[in-house]
Structures are given as structure tokens and as C-alpha cells.
Amino acid sequence: MKKLLTTICALVPLIGTVKAQEFTPTQIQQVKQVTELALDSDLSWQLLESLTSEVGPRLPGSENDKKAVEWAKQQFEQLGFDKVWLEPATFPNWRRYRESGTIITPSKQPLHLTALGNSIGTPKEGLTAPVVMFETLDELIAAPKGSLENKIAFVNYRMNRHIDGNGYGPAVRARNTGAIEAAKKGAIAYMMRSVSTSHHRFAHTGNSRYKDGVSKIPNTAIANPDADQIERLLNAGHAVSVNINLQTEDLGEGTSYNVIAEITGSDAPQQYVLIGGHLDSWDLGTGALDDGAGVALTMAAATHIKQIARPKRSIRVVLFAAEELGLWGAKAYFKQHADKLDNIVAAAESDFGADVVYGFESSVSANSLPVVRAIAEQLAPLDIKYVRANNAHGGPDLIPLRQATNAPIFALHQDGTDYFDYHHTADDTLDKVDPDKLKQNTAAYAVFAMMAANAKTTLTGKNP
Amino acid sequence: MKKLLTTICALVPLIGTVKAQEFTPTQIQQVKQVTELALDSDLSWQLLESLTSEVGPRLPGSENDKKAVEWAKQQFEQLGFDKVWLEPATFPNWRRYRESGTIITPSKQPLHLTALGNSIGTPKEGLTAPVVMFETLDELIAAPKGSLENKIAFVNYRMNRHIDGNGYGPAVRARNTGAIEAAKKGAIAYMMRSVSTSHHRFAHTGNSRYKDGVSKIPNTAIANPDADQIERLLNAGHAVSVNINLQTEDLGEGTSYNVIAEITGSDAPQQYVLIGGHLDSWDLGTGALDDGAGVALTMAAATHIKQIARPKRSIRVVLFAAEELGLWGAKAYFKQHADKLDNIVAAAESDFGADVVYGFESSVSANSLPVVRAIAEQLAPLDIKYVRANNAHGGPDLIPLRQATNAPIFALHQDGTDYFDYHHTADDTLDKVDPDKLKQNTAAYAVFAMMAANAKTTLTGKNP
Numbered sequence: 001m002k003k004l005l006t007t008i009c010a011l012v013p014l015i016g017t018v019k020a021q022e023f024t025p026t027q028i029q030q031v032k033q034v035t036e037l038a039l040d041s042d043l044s045w046q047l048l049e050s051l052t053s054e055v056g057p058r059l060p061g062s063e064n065d066k067k068a069v070e071w072a073k074q075q076f077e078q079l080g081f082d083k084v085w086l087e088p089a090t091f092p093n094w095r096r097y098r099e100s101g102t103i104i105t106p107s108k109q110p111l112h113l114t115a116l117g118n119s120i121g122t123p124k125e126g127l128t129a130p131v132v133m134f135e136t137l138d139e140l141i142a143a144p145k146g147s148l149e150n151k152i153a154f155v156n157y158r159m160n161r162h163i164d165g166n167g168y169g170p171a172v173r174a175r176n177t178g179a180i181e182a183a184k185k186g187a188i189a190y191m192m193r194s195v196s197t198s199h200h201r202f203a204h205t206g207n208s209r210y211k212d213g214v215s216k217i218p219n220t221a222i223a224n225p226d227a228d229q230i231e232r233l234l235n236a237g238h239a240v241s242v243n244i245n246l247q248t249e250d251l252g253e254g255t256s257y258n259v260i261a262e263i264t265g266s267d268a269p270q271q272y273v274l275i276g277g278h279l280d281s282w283d284l285g286t287g288a289l290d291d292g293a294g295v296a297l298t299m300a301a302a303t304h305i306k307q308i309a310r311p312k313r314s315i316r317v318v319l320f321a322a323e324e325l326g327l328w329g330a331k332a333y334f335k336q337h338a339d340k341l342d343n344i345v346a347a348a349e350s351d352f353g354a355d356v357v358y359g360f361e362s363s364v365s366a367n368s369l370p371v372v373r374a375i376a377e378q379l380a381p382l383d384i385k386y387v388r389a390n391n392a393h394g395g396p397d398l399i400p401l402r403q404a405t406n407a408p409i410f411a412l413h414q415d416g417t418d419y420f421d422y423h424h425t426a427d428d429t430l431d432k433v434d435p436d437k438l439k440q441n442t443a444a445y446a447v448f449a450m451m452a453a454n455a456k457t458t459l460t461g462k463n464p
Numbered sequence: 465m466k467k468l469l470t471t472i473c474a475l476v477p478l479i480g481t482v483k484a485q486e487f488t489p490t491q492i493q494q495v496k497q498v499t500e501l502a503l504d505s506d507l508s509w510q511l512l513e514s515l516t517s518e519v520g521p522r523l524p525g526s527e528n529d530k531k532a533v534e535w536a537k538q539q540f541e542q543l544g545f546d547k548v549w550l551e552p553a554t555f556p557n558w559r560r561y562r563e564s565g566t567i568i569t570p571s572k573q574p575l576h577l578t579a580l581g582n583s584i585g586t587p588k589e590g591l592t593a594p595v596v597m598f599e600t601l602d603e604l605i606a607a608p609k610g611s612l613e614n615k616i617a618f619v620n621y622r623m624n625r626h627i628d629g630n631g632y633g634p635a636v637r638a639r640n641t642g643a644i645e646a647a648k649k650g651a652i653a654y655m656m657r658s659v660s661t662s663h664h665r666f667a668h669t670g671n672s673r674y675k676d677g678v679s680k681i682p683n684t685a686i687a688n689p690d691a692d693q694i695e696r697l698l699n700a701g702h703a704v705s706v707n708i709n710l711q712t713e714d715l716g717e718g719t720s721y722n723v724i725a726e727i728t729g730s731d732a733p734q735q736y737v738l739i740g741g742h743l744d745s746w747d748l749g750t751g752a753l754d755d756g757a758g759v760a761l762t763m764a765a766a767t768h769i770k771q772i773a774r775p776k777r778s779i780r781v782v783l784f785a786a787e788e789l790g791l792w793g794a795k796a797y798f799k800q801h802a803d804k805l806d807n808i809v810a811a812a813e814s815d816f817g818a819d820v821v822y823g824f825e826s827s828v829s830a831n832s833l834p835v836v837r838a839i840a841e842q843l844a845p846l847d848i849k850y851v852r853a854n855n856a857h858g859g860p861d862l863i864p865l866r867q868a869t870n871a872p873i874f875a876l877h878q879d880g881t882d883y884f885d886y887h888h889t890a891d892d893t894l895d896k897v898d899p900d901k902l903k904q905n906t907a908a909y910a911v912f913a914m915m916a917a918n919a920k921t922t923l924t925g926k927n928p
Contacts (some may be wrong), residue, residue, distance in 0.1 A: 053696045056573035064571060107528060109520035109750065112890065200664050201749075201891045225893040229750070232517045232894075285665075286573065286693070426576065427665045429689040430696075 022374050022456045031378045034308045034450055038443035044300035045435050047075060048293060052286040052430045059283040060322035061093040061254030068279050069257045072295070072319050076261035079303045081317075083264065086257040089332035091322040093254025094118055096205075096283055097247040101222065103230070104128055106238040111230075112223035113191070114203035114284065115246040116175060117325060118210070119219035126245030127152075127189055127218060133234050137174040143185050152189045152242060153182035156227055161197040165352065165416035171195040172206070179219040180211045189218040189244050193227035195420070201225050202425035205282050207325055218246050256280065256321040258329045261299075263306045265313040265453060270340075272314035273452045274347040275301065275445055278323030278330075278397055285428030289419065293433055293441070294350035294395075295319050301445035311453035313345055320397040323351070330397035334404055341405045345459045346452035348410040349395025350445065352419060354433045357444040359413035361387035363394070363462050368408060371455040378447050382440055387413065390462065406461035410452070412444050486838050486920045495842045498772045498914055502907035508764035509899050511539060512757060516750040516894045523747040524786035525557040525718035532743050533721045536759070536783050540725035543767045545781075547728065550721040553796035555786040557718025558582055560669075560747055561711040565686065567694070568592055570702040575694075576687035577655070578667035578748065579710040580639060581789060582674070583683035586653070590709030591616075591682060593652055597698050601638040607649050616653045616706060617646035620691055625661040629816065629880035635659040636670070643683040644675045653682045653708050657691035659884070665689050666889035669746050671789055682710050720744070720785040722793045725763075727770045729778040729917060734804075736778035737916045738811040739765065739909055742787030742794075742861055749892030753883065757897055757905070758814035758859075759783050765909035775917035777809055784861040787815070794861035798868055805869045809923045810916035812874040813859025814909065816883060818897045821908040823877035825851035827858070827926050832872060835919040842911050846904055851877065854926065870925035874916075876908050 023031075038044075051071060058068040069086065076084040094117060101111030115121075132147075133154045134140040140155055155174045160167030172195050179190040194204035201223045210216045222230070233240045259279060265271065277294020281287020302315045321329030334341065360379050362372040369390070376386035392411035393402070401407050422428045452459060487495075502508075515535060522532040533550065540548040558581060565575030579585075596611075597618045598604040604619055619638045624631030636659050643654040658668035665687045674680045686694070697704045723743060729735065741758020745751020766779045785793030798805065824843050826836040833854070840850035856875035857866070865871050886892045916923055 049696065050700075053693055054571060054700070054702070056567070056571045056693075064573070067571060103520070107518060107520045107531060109528070110748070110890070199895050200666075201893065202665070225891070225895050228895055229517055229520075229893070232513065236514075236518070238518070284574070426574070427689070429665065429693070431663050431689050431692055 022371055023451065023454060027454050030308050031447055031450060034304050034446045035443050037304045037307060038301065038446045039439050041300065041304065042435065043303060044297045044438050044442040047299055048288065048296035048433060048438065049430060051295060052288045052292045056286050057283045058279060058281045058287055060091050060256050060280045060325050061251065065256055065280055069259055072259040072279055075299065079299065080306065081261035081263060083262040085260055087260060087333060087336055088255055088257055089321040089329040090253050090255050091325045091328035092118065093251035094325065095249045095251060097249065099247065100245045102243040104241045104243055106233060106240070111242055112201045112203050112226050113220045113244065114205045115248050116205055116208040116219045116221055118208050119246055119248055120216045121248040122218045122244055122246045126243045128241055128243040129188055131230060131240045131242055133231065137178055137181065141181050146186050148182060148185040148187035151187050152191050152244065153185065153187040154230065155192045156231055157193060159195055159197055159420060161417060163415055163417050164413065165419060168195065168420060175206050175208055175221070179208060179217055180214050183215045183217045187217060190220065191244065192221050194221045194224055196224060196423065196425065198421040198425070199224055200427065202427050204424045205284055206424045218244055220244055220246060258321050258333050259319040261317050263302055263311065263315040266310045267312040269314050271343050271345050271458065272316040273449045274316050274318055274344050275449050276318035276320060277350050279319040280322050280324055282324055282424050284426040286430065287428060288430045288433050289353040289422050289428050290424065291351045293354035293438060297354065297438060297442040298350055298445055300442045301449055304446045305450045311450060313453040315449050315453055323397055327396060327399060330400050334400040338404065341401065341407060344407050346408050346410055347394055347398055347401060348412060348448065349397050350412065350441065351395045351397065352414045352416050354438045354441050355415035355418065356437050357382070357384050357412045357441055358415050359387040360384050361392040361411045361413065362390050363392040363409040364390065365460040365462060368457060368459045371457050371459060375448055375451045378451060379444060382444055384444060406463050408459040408461050410448060412448060414441065486835050487915065487918060491918050494772050495911055495914060498768050498910045499907050501768045501771060502765065502910045503903050505764065505768065506899065507767060508761045508902050508906040511763055512752065512760035512897060512902065513894060515759060516752045516756045520750050521747045522743060522745045522751055524555050524720050524744045524789050525715065529720055529744055533723055536723040536743055539763065543763065544770065545725035545727060547726040549724050551724060551797060551800055552719055552721055553785040553793040554717050554719050555789050555792035556582065557715035558789065559713045559715060561713065563711065564709045566707045568705045568707055570697060575706055576665045576667050576690050577684045577708065578669045579712050580669055580672035580683045580685055582672050583710055583712055584680045585710045585712040586682045586708055590707045591653055592705055592707040595694060595704045595706055597695065601642055601645065604642070605645050610650050612646060613650035615651050616655055617649065617651040618694065619656045620695055621657060623659055623661055623884060625881060627879055627881050628877065629883060632659065632884060639670050639672055639685065643672060643681055644678050647679045647681045651681060654684065655708065656685050658685045658688055660688060660887065660889065662885040663688055664891065666891050668888045669748055670888050682708055684708055684710060722785050722797050723783040725781050727766055727775065727779040729776050730774045731776040733778050735807050735809050735922065736780040737913045738780050738782055738808050739913050740782035740784060741814050743783040744786050744788055746788055746888050748890040750894065751892060752894045752897050753817040753886050753892050754888065755815045757818035757902060761818065761902060761906040762814055762909055764906045765913055768910045769914045775914060777917040779913050779917055787861055791861060791863060794864050798864040802868065805865065805871060808871050810872050810874055811858055811862055811865060812876060812912065813861050814876065814905065815859045815861065816878045816880050818902045818905050819879035819882065820901050821846070821848050821876045821905055822879050823851040824848050825856040825875045825877065826854050827856040827873040828854065829924040829926060832921060832923045835921050835923060839912055839915045842915060843908060846908055848908060870927050872923040872925050874912060876912060878905065
């Protein structure tokens with residue numbers, strides 16, 4: 001025991017030395033200051049409140065999307081960022097005008113539904129047909145060819161609830177390609193249980209696609225209680241027919257803008273920490289959790305860093321355009337900056353609501369790990385655990401970055417247990433965000449970004 | 465201490481004697497049997513599932529309302545009730561066809577709203593006007609005459625959550641007469657925060673009225689998150705205008721039917737215990753909590769009594785028509801039976817969802833209280849407390865009975881803490897009912913009705 005203590009005591013100064021090499025005592029003091037400032041400030045809340053109320057829903061290409069771009073630019077300027085600029089991104093411009101559904105037989109009743117993004121519309125009076133139910137997409141894929149002629153295919157797959165949202169991937173398969181598989185079997189429309197853990201009567205929208213050579217059919221999700229209802233009626237032996245009425249439009253190519261702002265670094269301004277979220281949202285809710293929160297908290301985190309001290313490297317906040325329709329802003333950004341991606345010393349996107357950050361994870365080179373551990377140590381007082389797997393993904397808008405380069409990627413894992421109760425529904429509104437949790441998120445991003453920008457060692461990706 | 469014990473011991477046989485006078489040991493045994501049967505059976509769930517799925521929403525006068533009447537009659541017959549019959553009731557026949565809302569300025573976004581029952585419609589393109597907000601109905605009443613010309617009056621009163629639903633009364637004032645008060649000040653439409661404790665995006669409908677000599681204006685409730693949104697925008701200094709589009713119709717007088725069924729008593733068949741609920745529902749949800757549960761659990765409770773033993777007095781289940789539009793079925797029933805109301809030896813309506821029954825309360829004469837206490841004793845194993853106030857109201861459809869006569873009224877108090885999260889919204893669906901709690905409710909009604917029917921003493925009202 002005595003020997004162990006001696007060993008520990010011998011190691012302590014060494015650990016101190018490593019830390020001292022990466023961060024000066026003043027820098028560590030600044031981390032504590034930015035934590036306090038972020039936990040005390042309601043800047044992120046004010047930004048989120050303003051964006052979700054004064055702009056509201058922000059479907060790419062819509063009037064509100066333009067307002068959101070203008071809003072973000074003005075806010076960055078008023079917050080005193082050193083540089084603020086826009087970069088264009090194009091995307092398939094799609095609109096939802098009206099939508100409604102009705103169970104026709106065995107008894108007429110409302111059917112709460114929503115068009116999936118990119119869905120074609122129905123005739124003006126809608127489209128009525130019998131429903132054929134499948135428990136999974138694979139069951140639909142296994143259906144005999146032609147077996148769904150003049151039918152509506154209904155995939156009734158239930159999403160699982162989990163803190164890290166791992167139920168989403170398996171469930172979203174049926175959204176991405178369900179309409180294609182249904183059309184292959186002759187169905188005239190596709191309908192799915194919402195990719196959602198909610199038991200409230202909200203249908204969950206989200207992107208979907210068609211395939212060349214396969215007919216495009218109307219593509220819709222129904223609220224979970226409505227999926228239960230149809231399941232009960234079918235299980236009771238009733239023939240169930242429904243009317244689906246979707247009025248949508250494909251407007252061709254649209255243009256929006258990534259809104260980018262920078263706190264310029266004092267020592268290596270060309271190197272930067274990239275944080276951000278996506279500025280667009282679905283049209284049903286006001287995009288508070290998805291992704292107003294990510295926008296607001298990263299804007300506020302960078303502002304708080306600037307309020308404490310100019311960082312050595314730059315902090316760049318990127319508010320991506322048109323994420324919901326297929327990461328179009330992210331694709332444009334990483335293409336536009338393709339020859340300078342090495343300048344990114346750390347990247348993290350917040351796009352998973354604003355429940356507490358419970359874990360911090362990197363995806364970096366071995367010689368970057370001491371910096372990561374030092375950051376984790378400063379995040380611990382915020383009740384954030386260090387996830388040592390070193391396998392962070394870092395948010396959907398970083399997918400093109402991961403695909404293009406070996407960048408140092410970070411994740412501040414938010415508790416997603418309830419996220420899919422609201423995600424992509426009309427119920428994603430400001431009241432679903434807890435102001436105190438939003439502050440904790442802001443503090444976490446401020447600590448991470450400040451330290452990644454100030455570390456002596458320049459962070460590098462996992463496989464250099 | 466010894467003296468106290470002696471006194472208690474001396475009293476025990478006396479209490480035993482009182483009970484023995486009211487109920488035979490066999491009857492007490494039957495109460496235990498009906499409790500077990502009700503807790504074990506899923507009859508009430510099956511009835512509720514069938515009504516809310518196979519019939520669905522049941523707006524008075526609608527096609528589904530007719531189906532519900534037919535459904536109830538058939539179910540009663542299949543369940544083996546001794547008599548089943550219909551009695552007509554007329555009511556003002558009103559329909560909601562379509563409705564939508566939009567915040568127009570400062571930023572276009574959806575406004576989740578619903579027409580209040582009896583509301584006139586708007587022009588086809590809706591009606592757009594600036595919003596003037598009041599915190600309470602009284603503030604609106606205090607507004608200067610003419611001050612709301614060409615405006616939409618908005619009462620933003622927040623309902624309180626409480627186990628006994630006591631927040632409903634104060635909140636519902638703004639629904640009953642808000643449109644009248646708004647029109648008096650010149651408003652062209654009335655809009656209110658939903659009479660609801662929900663933070664989800666569901667607007668709460670409910671009945672409302674107009675007044676002769678005051679213009680009828682469109683009358684609507686908005687979902688609570690939407691009320692928050694408008695409040696924030698107004699508080700931030702924005703002029704807020706909204707478009708309200710209600711397509712409704714007054715169809716004149718409609719007719720529906722109270723569905724009545726009886727288990728005929730062996731000794732005094734003309735005397736009866738009245739239990740029931742209302743068969744109609746609003747059109748938005750499927751009326752699971754309001755009041756499918758009350759219908760299903762009282763039908764099942766009477767059935768279970770019959771399965772154990774024929775009661776001395778009759779058990780009559782009354783499924784009232786058109787409650788939501790103004791207690792029209794109840795008014796018709798108590799008018800139709802006006803000369804025989806003395807035959808009612810106990811009356812209780814279940815119309816407050818299906819969360820656990822936590823309290824049992826009477827409104828009876830002093831000499832009926834020993835029976836009440838004996839019933840309370842048999843309800844205690846179901847975790848139901850005896851509420852000694854002897855001031856039960858007994859459900860909305862018993863209001864005409866209370867007004868007409870001094871009847872023995874009972875309440876089986878359901879926990880209403882969450883009831884107004886769902887009540888009168890699209891979200892009042894089967895999944896909001898807990899099957900085990902529904903069984904507890906069914907058992908409570910079975911015990912109460914069986915004992916009230918079998919007691920030696922005929923129960924009488926409070927002030928004979």
C-alpha cells in the first residue's frame with residue numbers, strides 16, 4: 001500500500017507537467033471562467049427563443065429559410081464575431097402545402113399523417129385504397145411482385161427508445177426506401193408508422209427518396225396512435241381502407257446559404273475549431289430541438305469564449321443549410337473548403353436536441369489523446385463522462401468531412417432518450433427545451449472549443 | 465387505555481350487527497367475488513377497444529354516433545342484459561369540416577387551432593386580423609367598448625393541474641362566454657389558450673355559446689405551445705396577425721338516443737341503481753378517456769354483477785347521448801322519467817377518464833350513511849378512500865337529476881391529474897388508458913352498484 005502511494009505521488013508531478021505543457025495555468029483559469037459564464041448566461045436561450053419564435057419553421061428554400069439566414073448573419077454581427085459570411089448551397093426544393101388523411105372503412109375517422117420529404121402529391125381529392133400491413137420493411141421486400149396492385153403498403157415497424165438514439169437507424173430504413181420497395185410490388189401509395197418513440201398523435205416527417213425506373217408513389221408517415229388503430233382494425237379482421245391526401249410540389253433546384261462566422265485566433269488564425277448545427281428545420285414544428293438548439297448553443301459558446309479571451313486558433317461556427325433534405329449545406333461547405341480541410345483542428349456538430357450532455361468522445365490520433373484527456377477533465381464538473389472509445393461520429397453535417405478526410409472529430413453526447421418523441425414533428429417547439437440543460441450544453445461546447453483552440457499540440461485525425 | 469379497549473371491544477359486535485342488518489354474509493361474499501371477477505376480466509378493455517376503434521369518434525348526430533348507438537344496443541344484448549332500449553334526445557346538430565390556422569406576421573408559421581363547438585365558420589379563405597391579448601376573461605370584459613374593432617381577441621388564461629380537475633371550472637369560463645364578450649367589444653373572432661394542461665401541440669375543443677343580440681363571431685382554441693408562441697411574439701413587441709379558417713355548419717336540430725340497459729332486480733325491480741357514462745364524444749380524438757372509458761367500465765361492471773348473482777334492486781346502465789353539446793341526453797332522460805325519479809336508489813356517472821379511483825363519496829340522507837360506510841369498507845381493498853364530506857356531485861349527466869330531485873348521488877373519484885392533457889383533443893385515444901387502472905375502475909363500480917342494489921335500507925337523498 002505504501003509502495004502504491006509512493007508510486008502515485010511520484011506520478012502526480014508528471015501528470016501536472018503534461019497538462020502544463022498543453023495548457024498554461026491562465027488558460028485553465030479561462031476554461032473555468034467560460035464554464036461559469038456559460039452556465040450563468042441566457043444568451044443561448046435568447047438566441048433559440050428568437051430563432052424559433054421570430055423566424056419559426058425553416059424549410060430549406062422557404063421564405064422563413066431566407067429570414068433565418070438573415071437572422072443568423074445579423075446575430076453573428078451583433079455578437080461581435082470577427083468575420084461573418086455566407087456560402088451558397090443548392091438542394092432539391094420541395095414544398096408541403098396541405099395534407100390530411102381519413103380512415104374510410106370500417107368506420108370514418110381522422111388519420112393523422114404527414115408527407116415524407118420529397119414525396120409527390122396525390123390527386124386533389126386524395127387517393128383511397130385498401131391497406132396491407134407489414135411488420136418490417138423486410139417483410140414488404142419479401143412480398144410477391146404485383147401483390148400490392150392498387151393497395152397502400154403500410155410498414156408498422158416500431159422504433160426503440162434509447163439514450164443514444166440507436167433505434168433510429170433501423171427504423172429509418174423504412175423511411176428512406178419504403179416507397180421504392182412498395183412501388184416495386186405495385187402499391188399506389190406508401191404509409192409507415194412514424195419513426196418516433198412518441199405515443200402522441202403527431203406524424204413524423206423526414207427525408208425519403210425515389211429510384212430511377214421505379215414509379216414514384218405518395219409517401220407518408222402516420223402518427224403512432226393511428227398506426228395502433230389501423231393495426232387493431234386489421235387484427236380484428238376488418239378490411240381497412242384509407243384516404244391519403246398530400247398536396248406537395250417539387251420546385252426544382254433551390255439555393256440557400258451556410259452562415260459562417262469566426263472568432264479569429266491570435267497565433268494560428270488559419271487553423272480552426274469547427275462547431276455548429278444546421279439552420280434549416282422541417283416545416284411542421286419550429287425546429288427548437290432540431291436544430292435550433294444546436295445553432296443557438298454553438299453561437300453562444302463561441303461568443304462566451306470571445307468574452308473571456310481571444311483563442312490561439314480560430315473558432316468557426318458553421319450553420320449548415322438544407323441538412324434535412326440531404327446534408328446539402330454540409331456537402332457544399334466541405335467541397336468549397338476541400339483543399340484546406342487540414343486547417344480543421346477539431347469538429348463537432350450539435351444536432352441531437354438539448355438534453356444534458358452526458359459523454360465526451362473523440363476520434364483523434366494517439367498523440368492528440370493527452371489534450372482530449374485534459375479537455376475531459378474540465379468537462380467532468382459538468383457531469384460529462386469521458387468516453388474512451390475514440391470513435392466519435394460528430395453529427396450528420398460532418399459526414400462529408402469524415403468521408404473526405406481524416407479529421408479530428410468530437411462528439412458531446414446529448415441524452416437522446418426523449419429526442420424522438422419530438423424530432424420532425426409539429427411538437428418540436430421551444431417549450432420542449434429545458435433552459436438549464438441548454439446552458440449545460442453551451443458550457444460543454446465552450447469548454448471543448450476553447451481548449452481545442454488553445455492546446456499546444458495541434459489535434460489531428462485518427463489515422464494520419 | 466384498558467377502558468378504551470373495553471369500549472372498542474364492546475362496540476365491535478354492534479358494528480357487526482349493523483353490517484349484518486344491511487348485507488347478509490352471502491352478499492358480502494358476492495361483493496368479494498365481483499371484485500375478483502372485475503379485476504381479472506378484460507371485458508371493459510374489450511368494450512373500450514371495440515368502441516374507440518371500430519366506431520371511433522362519435523360526434524352527436526354524425527354517422528359514427530348512429531353506429532355507436534347500434535354498437536351499444538348490440539353489446540348490451542350480447543352481454544345478456546334483461547332489457548335494452550333506446551330513448552330519443554334532440555340537440556343542436558353541429559359539424560366541423562375543416563380548420564386551419566396560420567400566424568401571418570411577424571413570420572408565417574402554422575397555428576394549431578380547433579373550432580369550439582357551436583362556432584360559426586369563417587369565409588372560405590379564413591379571416592385575418594391583428595391579435596389583442598388578455599390574460600383573463602375578466603380583462604377582456606374590462607376592455608373599452610369598441611376597442612377590439614377588426615381585431616381578434618385572445619384570452620391567454622392558463623389552466624391549473626389538479627387531481628380533482630378543479631382548474632377546469634375557472635378556465636372553462638373563457639370558453640363558454642369568451643366569444644360573446646369579445647363580440648361586445650367589436651372583435652371579429654375569438655381565440656383562447658386551450659382549456660388544457662398539456663404542453664403538446666393539441667388544441668382543445670369543447671362547447672361554447674352565443675347570446676341573442678350579440679353578433680356571432682368565429683370561436684376557436686389554440687394549442688398551448690401556440691399560445692406561448694403568440695405571447696412571446698407580442699411580449700417581444702411584434703404586431704401579431706393570424707389567419708383563422710374554420711369550416712363548420714349548423715345543421716339545425718339533430719336526434720340521437722340514450723342507450724339504456726337493465727339487469728332486473730329480484731325483489732324490487734322498479735327501484736334501480738343508475739350507472740353510466742356518455743356515448744358521444746368530440747370528433748377530434750376517439751373519445752377513449754372522454755367517455756369511452758365510462759361507457760365500457762359501467763357496461764362491464766353491471767355485467768359482472770349479473771355474472772355473480774341477480775341483485776335485489778335493478779342495475780340500470782344509461783349511456784347518455786349528446787353530452788358534449790350540452791347534456792342533451794341527460795336532460796331528455798330525466799325529463800322522460802320525471803315522475804319516477806324516486807326509483808333511483810343511487811346514481812353515479814363515470815366521466816373523468818380511467819385513472820385510478822382514489823375516493824368514494826356519497827350525497828345521501830343520514831340514515832343511508834351506514835350503507836355508505838359498508839360500501840366504503842368493501843372499496844378499501846381497491847385503495848379507495850372514503851371521502852366523508854357527503855357532498856358528491858356524480859358526473860355532468862347527473863346535473864339534471866340533482867336539479868330535479870333530491871336523489872342519492874355518488875362519486876367514485878378518479879385521479880384527474882393528467883386528464884386535461886388529453887380531454888377534448890385529437891390525442892384522446894385508446895393508448896392513453898391503462899388496462900389495469902380500467903379494471904380497478906370496473907371493480908369499484910361493480911362493488912358500489914352491487915351493494916347499493918342489495919342493501920337492506922333503501923338509499924335516499926341528502927335532504928328528504
